Amino acid sequence: xxNYKLTFAILTVAIVWGTTFLSIRVAVETIPAWFVAGxxxxxxxxxxxIILVYRKQFKWIGWKNLKYQLIxxxxxxxxxxxLTTVAEETLTSSLTSLISATSPILVFLGSVALGLQKFxxxxxxxxxxxxxxxxxxxxxxIKDLANPDYRFGIFLLFIAILGWASGTIFTKKLNIxxxxxxxxxxxxxxxxxxxxxIFAFTFLENYNFESWTLKSISAMIYLSxxxxxxxxxxxxxxxxxxxxxxxxxxxxxxxIISIFLSWLILDEKISAKFIVAAILxxxxxxxxxYNREMFKKQRIE
Numbered sequence: 168x169x170n171y172k173l174t175f176a177i178l179t180v181a182i183v184w185g186t187t188f189l190s191i192r193v194a195v196e197t198i199p200a201w202f203v204a205g206x207x208x209x210x211x212x213x214x215x216x217i218i219l220v221y222r223k224q225f226k227w228i229g230w231k232n233l234k235y236q237l238i239x240x241x242x243x244x245x246x247x248x249x250l251t252t253v254a255e256e257t258l259t260s261s262l263t264s265l266i267s268a269t270s271p272i273l274v275f276l277g278s279v280a281l282g283l284q285k286f287x288x289x290x291x292x293x294x295x296x297x298x299x300x301x302x303x304x305x306x307x308x309i310k311d312l313a314n315p316d317y318r319f320g321i322f323l324l325f326i327a328i329l330g331w332a333s334g335t336i337f338t339k340k341l342n343i344x345x346x347x348x349x350x351x352x353x354x355x356x357x358x359x360x361x362x363x364x365i366f367a368f369t370f371l372e373n374y375n376f377e378s379w380t381l382k383s384i385s386a387m388i389y390l391s392x393x394x395x396x397x398x399x400x401x402x403x404x405x406x407x408x409x410x411x412x413x414x415x416x417x418x419x420x421x422x423i424i425s426i427f428l429s430w431l432i433l434d435e436k437i438s439a440k441f442i443v444a445a446i447l448x449x450x451x452x453x454x455x456x457y458n459r460e461m462f463k464k465q466r467i468e
Contacts, residue, residue, distance in 0.1 A: 173408050176401035185424025187394040188267075189432060191252050192260035193386040198379050200253040201367035203387050208244055209360030210388070211395035215353040224347055228354065236354045239334055244359035246330030249366075250323045257320035259435045264425035265304065265445055266324055271452045272297050273332035281336065289454060296451030303444035338406050348403045356395065422449060 194203045219225035228236070255263050272294060278284035311317045368374075426445060429435040 170408070173405060176404045179401040180398050180405065181420035182424065183393045183398040185264075185421040186428060187390060187398075188255070188260040188264040188421075188425040189428045190386045190390050190394065191255045192263075192429070192433065194383045194390065195252065195256050196380070197375075197383040198387060199367060199371050199374070200256050201249065201363050201370060202374075203383075203390070204244075204249040204252040205360050205363030205365075205367050207360070207387055207390045207395055208248075208356045208363060210391035211399075212353055212356035212360050214392070214396050215349055215356060219349055219353060222349075224350060225353075226350070228350060232351075233354060236351050237358050239337060240355035240358045242330045242334035242337060244355060245362055247327045247334065249359070249363050250327035250330070254320040254324040254327065257314075257316045258324065259429065260433065261426045261429035261435045261437060261441070262304070263324060264422050264429070265441070265448060266301070266321075267328060267331075268422040268445075268448050268452065269297055269301065270328045270331050270335075271455065273329060274335050275455050277332055277336045283336070293451040293453070293455030296447050296454060298451075300444040300447030300451060303440050303447065335406070338403075348400055348407075352396075352399055352403065355399075 191203065216225065251263065251267065275284060275290065276294075279286045279290075422445065426437065430437050
């Protein structure tokens with residue numbers, strides 16, 4: 168890739184988001200999920216505000232653009248990020264990252280429905296491979312489905328994936344572009360952070376602030392600085408250069424990094440069926456999205 172900024176953006180998103188599933192799992196060990204998600208985004212908004220003021224770029228973006236940013240924030244931050252965080256209270260980070268890797272399927276199918284992509288026989292094979300991988304996941308953990316908390320976590324995770332795919336397609340379909348990504352992110356982070364903190368105080372009866380450990384707080388700060396500010400900036404930048412399906416293939420690297428770190432640091436069990444599921448899902452997503460110009464710079468018209 169000759170576009171070094173785009174290369175750096177893609178690598179940043181792939182590596183940083185590969186660590187976020189682990190960080191979320193560590194954070195929710197002692198901090199309620201909606202507080203983790205809300206504080207993460209609110210801190211990110213403060214950081215973006217400081218950057219914008221320092222650069223003398225902070226300004227009102229107008230009601231039309233604000234509407235777009237709030238919709239994107241609702242889909243990508245509140246629904247996708249927020250519900251994934253809640254799901255990790257009952258699911259392992261490796262399982263969460265693997266199921267989340269199926270998001271390109273929904274991105275692809277949604278793009279096909281909106282005329283942004285063409286459906287092919289190869290795509291059908293890829294989809295079947297991904298669903299086979301999902302079957303292996305539940306085959307390996309079929310007994311866990313008897314646990315209502317586990318079932319609810321799986322349900323929330325699929326809603327989160329749907330929100331992420333919708334937000335990705337939304338950006339492409341409406342040709343949302345901006346000369347100041349930082350400004351848009353400030354409004355997105357601020358809206359998501361405030362809303363999620365409200366959720367935290369609304370849905371929780373016992374906040375247990377005194378039980379929050381330094382380890383969990385550090386993980387939450389990492390999520391804010393890198394998982395939100397750095398990675399989302401790079402993700403938005405990449406979306407202005409390549410198609411949403413191309414950006415979504417970052418799930419390959421994200422998943423591999425997340426599963427490895429979950430095994431290495433959290434001692435999460437990785438069974439043979441789980442590995443087969445990972446291979447099927449990653450290979451299926453690759454089959455769906457592969458083309459010779461997959462990494463070629465493509466400006467959105």
